[in-house]
Amino acid sequence: MNIAIIGATGYGGVELIRMLAQHRGVKQIDVYSSSKHNTMLSDMYPHMKDLYNEILQPLEAADWSAYEVVFLSTPPGISADWSETIAKHTKVIDLSGDLRLKNSATYEDWYQRESAPETLLKEAVYGLTEWNRNEVAGTSLLSNPGCYPTAVLLGLLPLAGKAAIDPSNIIIDAKTGTTGAGRTPSAVTHFSEMDGNFKIYKVNEHKHTPEIEQALDMRTGENHPVTFSPHLVPMTRGILATMYVPLTSGTKSGHIEELFHQAYDKEPFVRVRREKAFPATKEVYGSNFCDIGWTVDERTSRLTVVSVIDNLVKGASGQAIQNMNVMLGADEKEGISQLPVYP
Amino acid sequence: MNIAIIGATGYGGVELIRMLAQHRGVKQIDVYSSSKHNTMLSDMYPHMKDLYNEILQPLEAADWSAYEVVFLSTPPGISADWSETIAKHTKVIDLSGDLRLKNSATYEDWYQRESAPETLLKEAVYGLTEWNRNEVAGTSLLSNPGCYPTAVLLGLLPLAGKAAIDPSNIIIDAKTGTTGAGRTPSAVTHFSEMDGNFKIYKVNEHKHTPEIEQALDMRTGENHPVTFSPHLVPMTRGILATMYVPLTSGTKSGHIEELFHQAYDKEPFVRVRREKAFPATKEVYGSNFCDIGWTVDERTSRLTVVSVIDNLVKGASGQAIQNMNVMLGADEKEGISQLPVYP
Amino acid sequence: MNIAIIGATGYGGVELIRMLAQHRGVKQIDVYSSSKHNTMLSDMYPHMKDLYNEILQPLEAADWSAYEVVFLSTPPGISADWSETIAKHTKVIDLSGDLRLKNSATYEDWYQRESAPETLLKEAVYGLTEWNRNEVAGTSLLSNPGCYPTAVLLGLLPLAGKAAIDPSNIIIDAKTGTTGAGRTPSAVTHFSEMDGNFKIYKVNEHKHTPEIEQALDMRTGENHPVTFSPHLVPMTRGILATMYVPLTSGTKSGHIEELFHQAYDKEPFVRVRREKAFPATKEVYGSNFCDIGWTVDERTSRLTVVSVIDNLVKGASGQAIQNMNVMLGADEKEGISQLPVYP
Amino acid sequence: MNIAIIGATGYGGVELIRMLAQHRGVKQIDVYSSSKHNTMLSDMYPHMKDLYNEILQPLEAADWSAYEVVFLSTPPGISADWSETIAKHTKVIDLSGDLRLKNSATYEDWYQRESAPETLLKEAVYGLTEWNRNEVAGTSLLSNPGCYPTAVLLGLLPLAGKAAIDPSNIIIDAKTGTTGAGRTPSAVTHFSEMDGNFKIYKVNEHKHTPEIEQALDMRTGENHPVTFSPHLVPMTRGILATMYVPLTSGTKSGHIEELFHQAYDKEPFVRVRREKAFPATKEVYGSNFCDIGWTVDERTSRLTVVSVIDNLVKGASGQAIQNMNVMLGADEKEGISQLPVYP
Structure with a gap:
């Protein structure tokens, strides 16, 4: 299975890699960034040195159909465009807040920016896995819940x-x-x-x-x-x-x-x-x-x-992988069943 | 002005000393403990070394009338006895919770221990200074509020x-x-x-x-x-x-x-x-x-x-000194007007 | 593969379980304690609730030959006896410091207690894996290095x-x-x-x-x-x-x-x-x-x-599992190759 | 006594105010900034609200002779000019590192910027009070030591x-x-x-x-x-x-x-x-x-x-006030003798 992460330089992206690296179904993880290119992600995050050596790539060059899943771990306001484009080629999991609210007026009220198109809001499935598993299983466009x-x-x-x-x-x-x-x-x-x-x-x-x-x-x-x-x-x-x-x-x-x-x-x-x-x-x-x-x-x-x-896990990247597993019909726990790190 | 602190080995007692040491009306601070004697308090608290050199004394030997104020910074359950005894000789400020509730049944319900005598509960003035200044000014037995x-x-x-x-x-x-x-x-x-x-x-x-x-x-x-x-x-x-x-x-x-x-x-x-x-x-x-x-x-x-x-300050020792100042007719701010330590 | 951990109630023991739970060769992990019995370890460590439900067992009843490896995660001074006993039946990895020094006089000097017998000290292999891999591979009694x-x-x-x-x-x-x-x-x-x-x-x-x-x-x-x-x-x-x-x-x-x-x-x-x-x-x-x-x-x-x-990992339990893998001829990285948790 | 602080918006400046506010010889503390004007310092530092209400002033308008001491709590590279100017009118205490090294080549080597003029370096007294008290007492231009x-x-x-x-x-x-x-x-x-x-x-x-x-x-x-x-x-x-x-x-x-x-x-x-x-x-x-x-x-x-x-205290602002006391012939401990805040 090949996976792409857009916006991989944030904490959410890095946490996706940590867990996907343990996922037995994942072969390759590619990372994309709109701001940094030709840099190894591990140069920004030395904890990954020697373990994850991919280079940040520009979004423009990507062939999204090469990936089973594309994660959007981008700041608010830019995932509407990309998720629409990419969803034509493969499954999309959006970790930004842009597709969570069904009502665009409510979005604009609280986010103080223009909403994604209503059609996209309707299409996106809200991925609180435990309460929406069936819809999650059937969608190609998943909106991952906020942490709170x-x-x-x-x-x-x-x-x-x-x-x-x-x-x-x-x-x-x-x-x-x-x-x-x-x-x-x-x-x-x-x-x-x-x-x-x-x-x-x-x-x-x-x-x-x-x-x-x-x-x-x-x-x-x-x-x-x-x-x-x-x-x-x-x-x-x-x-x-x-x-x-x-x-x-x-x-x-x-x-x-x-x-x-x-x-x-x-x-x-x-x-x-x-x-x-x-x-x-x-x-x-x-x-x-x-x-x-x-x-x-x-x-x-x-x-x-x-x-x-x-x-960062159940509140973001872990739940996103849980949703990925459901969307792909895989074991829901794969890659994310580690015990808590205590103390 | 001479001050005594009973139960000086806890954080509340130490904080009293920090602020009383800056109080221009205070000449001498003596420390009492029911458990430790013949030890310099600064041996337990090296931050006081050379600055406060008093030795912990046993309560039994004390002449309470030698002090303008006695602070009780003791665990719950033992200040009832001592405050009654000492209040016969001088002003008492009790930082334990034993004298805060007016209703002994409520005390026993929540504290799960025997209450102080009702007469003592009635006599004790609740020292939330801003809301009880007049009563505070007139009392010899003050019950200092809890932190929360x-x-x-x-x-x-x-x-x-x-x-x-x-x-x-x-x-x-x-x-x-x-x-x-x-x-x-x-x-x-x-x-x-x-x-x-x-x-x-x-x-x-x-x-x-x-x-x-x-x-x-x-x-x-x-x-x-x-x-x-x-x-x-x-x-x-x-x-x-x-x-x-x-x-x-x-x-x-x-x-x-x-x-x-x-x-x-x-x-x-x-x-x-x-x-x-x-x-x-x-x-x-x-x-x-x-x-x-x-x-x-x-x-x-x-x-x-x-x-x-x-x-430890407004929630305990600082407010206790604020009450002391009011009880003694001194400037309410004396000894406790330092700016916050930031950052 | 069946594993036993003696002294499982400390941080080292708990960390062993976290990583062994991800080890693909491990079927069962039993926990022993000299002080607590008939308690579920997860009652002391709620982060394990529902994930690891074993009960702490007394050492006396154990059949050590039922385990491929026994970890001793005990305080200093008691592993000498147990490691000698257990090593007769199976492989032992001792995380205490008792078997690290080859010279018993040096041990007694620095630890201020009686040393394990010299024969045991000689037999035990010091498990700094990177520098002692061959000896580690051949031993049944491994002394895991200290964290520092x-x-x-x-x-x-x-x-x-x-x-x-x-x-x-x-x-x-x-x-x-x-x-x-x-x-x-x-x-x-x-x-x-x-x-x-x-x-x-x-x-x-x-x-x-x-x-x-x-x-x-x-x-x-x-x-x-x-x-x-x-x-x-x-x-x-x-x-x-x-x-x-x-x-x-x-x-x-x-x-x-x-x-x-x-x-x-x-x-x-x-x-x-x-x-x-x-x-x-x-x-x-x-x-x-x-x-x-x-x-x-x-x-x-x-x-x-x-x-x-x-x-707790390379300085204790992780390295212990690394040594276990070498001792058993398994992949040295199995169970312990997770990326660091960052940030 | 009137005091000015230049560069008061940093932690060093704020800490000067905390301690000068307790100094019995200080009547007025004015604050200057090269970047922020017409702002109350307490708007940036709410811990000072109601307690210190001065407005940040531009340096250009100041009459330095109105102050007994001017503290320079500025970033490296700008105190050379100001200390020379101000030292003509009153006593200067420089908390930047610009005047600490006597050898300008060494400064340029380690600081990677142009040094202050050698005459100024010679004139400035290094204020490690305990080891230089006599020179501190006689100077108008004091260079306060670094924290380390x-x-x-x-x-x-x-x-x-x-x-x-x-x-x-x-x-x-x-x-x-x-x-x-x-x-x-x-x-x-x-x-x-x-x-x-x-x-x-x-x-x-x-x-x-x-x-x-x-x-x-x-x-x-x-x-x-x-x-x-x-x-x-x-x-x-x-x-x-x-x-x-x-x-x-x-x-x-x-x-x-x-x-x-x-x-x-x-x-x-x-x-x-x-x-x-x-x-x-x-x-x-x-x-x-x-x-x-x-x-x-x-x-x-x-x-x-x-x-x-x-x-921030002995390593910066506290020692600066200690030096001020020595320079002015005041009690060396005035304003800075508070006990540590513990715990």
Whole structure:
């Protein structure tokens, strides 16, 4: 199997290579960049030295039909064009946010830029694998979920549309490591400013908000805004989302437990803890797992759900490979079943 | 002025010394410990070498009337006895949680141990200085607030009891550095386990919950449970509390801004930011300041309040000295007006 | 292939499982502990939940002949007995330091405890794979190198015994992440004490000193003490050793470069950088690689060699599996060829 | 007393303000910048909000004679002009490296830029206060030492020129927190790249090398190159320098101890530990202290000296204020005697 990665110089691209290198179905991985050419990727990333020696190629020269899958790990705003072009020749997995929202007006509202054409938005399948496996299997154009929505939706979708909860007042307090902000140096992520520091950012304004709402509303058939507050943790990898969900009268622990187990008992990458046994981010470090903890508080009639992922793996490249496996009819776990790196 | 510190070997005690050493009214600081004697405190804390050379003394031998103030920086469960004894001779400031709750049943429920006598609970003044200055000025027995309640209440009290908000559905998502867990090594705070890791703990079970509720209920005249979720951040110092408050219909940004400014414009240690300008923990590192940010979300009719403190200073020893200054009629800022250490 | 791990509750044991789980020749991994029984290892390490469900077993009941290899990942002082017993039935790889030194007096001097019997010391093969491959292949009792000696010796052995350098004045300034100190909480590795802190420890007294000297002296045929200074870095994983080596008159860069390339051009796990391109610890994170940088300073006639490893992988469990592969005649890279996890 | 700071937007400038704000002799602190005007410094540094409200002013408009002292906290290459101009009107303390080396050819060699005029280099007094107090007291143009040289020289000067050591083979392995690299974001100090990572940089090429050699050679009357290797630690503040010094035959511990005590027993900011009791960087965090540990190794006839400072305080702004106090005949400790912030 031959694979191409466009935008391979970012953390998402590099993480794709790390895992594809272990995938037994993959023969060759080519890397493309719109800005850097004739450079070995390992010159930018010495951890790959001698292990991955491909040279960054310009997009213009590529023959996309030579690849079974092309990953787009590009910044927002440029994948619309490329995914349309490439999807004519082969399967495309887009890791940018450009094809996640079905409604172009919502995209333009939150992203503050022009949306991809509506036809493309319609065609693209949202690749939260556990909740959309059949559609993923049948598509040639996959839109990979955002890091926060992956953690949040895996925690909330078992509950959405169920009588046990009230979906109208959900609050999501999410925390991420700094790789979520990408590889470009900035004042916010300068080590001297970020070390020993905890910050909140983009309160009520983060682009992942409508992505979360779209998936929840699709299950409930209703329209409920969520409160979503992202925070930056002084660590490299990991997301922990703490979610507050009002319970309807009479809902008991046992019912919540059942909903989680119904949803995930057969899922290879979602691990549900017993009540009050909460996961920490390092317990999924470097892996494709999503761990979920939860507890019911009778004093406040509120359910707390906590989910953790590695933002670069299940929140990006790992899930993209999981989707690739499903799209190609391969073993869903191939290449991404490594244990977390702990401690 | 002569000062005694009981339980000086913990982080709170050491931080008291750091700031009292700069207090122009303080002549002598003596240190007492129930477990270590005949040891120089600086042998345990080499950062004090040559600067603070006092020897840890046993409590039994002390003449408490020789001190203007005695600080109790002891673990929960032992300050009841000592504060009663010492308060007969001089002013006492108790940094343990033993005297914070007015209701002994609530204490026993959340602390899972026997409460101090009700008479003592009644006598003790709760030292959230900004909101209780007059009582603080008149007492000989001060109970210093907990670290989380300080951050949370400074953020919420300007709103509590006001028509602008609905006090019945408040959610508090709080994050702390590891010094909040004290100086005793444990698996949770072992560096290899905590570095690069973000954790939630004691969900709905943290002792500071009833302390927060008591202060809010006192303002509203009602009884509302809050949801309180503490988290551990891989950093040494600092608390950031993110608080979600439902707004009543028609409440606008300007009204919230006014409430914060009314409350804090004359306060030397609380700094209110303009809307959407959120503080980060490092901006108060090593200082007695509490910085508050906030924003109104019209989509969800919800107010987000963010407050940050240094848990060892405004959340413990700094506020204790602030209270000492008020109790003694000194300049409230003396010894604790240093700028934050940044970066 | 069936594998047993004794002392599986430490970081070394857990790391063995992470990599053996990816080894295509391994069918079953059993775990033994002298202190914990009837507990699932994943109850202590939730990152393994659902992925590795074995129960810790007592050593007494084991049938060692049922295993192709038994790993001893035990604290110093107890592997002598067990390795002797087990080696009668199957191949043993000892990760403790008990069998590394050939001279029992040296052991007792530096370890301050009784040595294993001299016959056992003689029998045990020192498993620095790159420099001892033939002996490793033929042994049933392998002593796995220490973490520091692995980093140091891979950097120095290409030079030892060569005319290019003077072996009599070598200084090694080494830095490690905190997992080198193990899993037991202590004041030194308490997060609040270690975060934002850089420390030196055991100056001139570290047990790895004679291990380094033994290997160097074996190559030079001389006896030279080295200066070895270990330091603790506020990070979880990784060793960087900076080594200062006096050059003999006339030695040029090109000669040094040649020595490194001669030594390692065919080695799968050692990567030599070009002069002045120094590696950082994170570039080998989670992997079995050792990266080496170096530069010649003509002003001082001194060579600086820098080597980095992941202390838990190439410095412990990864190298142990590399040795296992050699001992069993399998592909040396099997199970341990993953790319580093970056960033 | 009125003070001006030029280049106040960097970490050095901000740290000057933190400490000058506590100096009882200082009435007013004005801030100047060549790039930013009409901005409040606290808009860039919210930790100063409400506490320091001055506006950044352009240099052209200044009346330097209105200030008792002007601090130049500017990047290399621009202080030569300004210090010459301003020194005509008042006392100047230059924190850049431009005036530290007496030999302009050496400057141009290591800094790769044109040197300040030799007359200015001659006039400027090197402000390592403990070793140059008399000259500091008499000058109007002070050149403040570099961060590394401060740590290194305070550790080595008690020994330089003494028969106890051989000055010809000194090796300095130094480690710094990231604030040493300043406030401008870069790939090297991007949090995701620096967190959990330990790096070496500028091996044998760091500009502070000739500054160290100049001071040592001045004491020995000889010319000896030193080996100097700087490293980056994943922490914000602090330098730890490990220094390896060959002993002459017959030198004993007691003699070394005596040399350190002779040098520093009367010094308020240098603390000498007893043999083998080594300091860690956090033990001087936020303070002007330099702590020194040491040990003699008879096996190798080598002395190890370890010194720690806070690079922004004793290694920059704190020492600059110490020099200011000496230049003005004030109490040397005024404004900078705070205890370290621990933990």
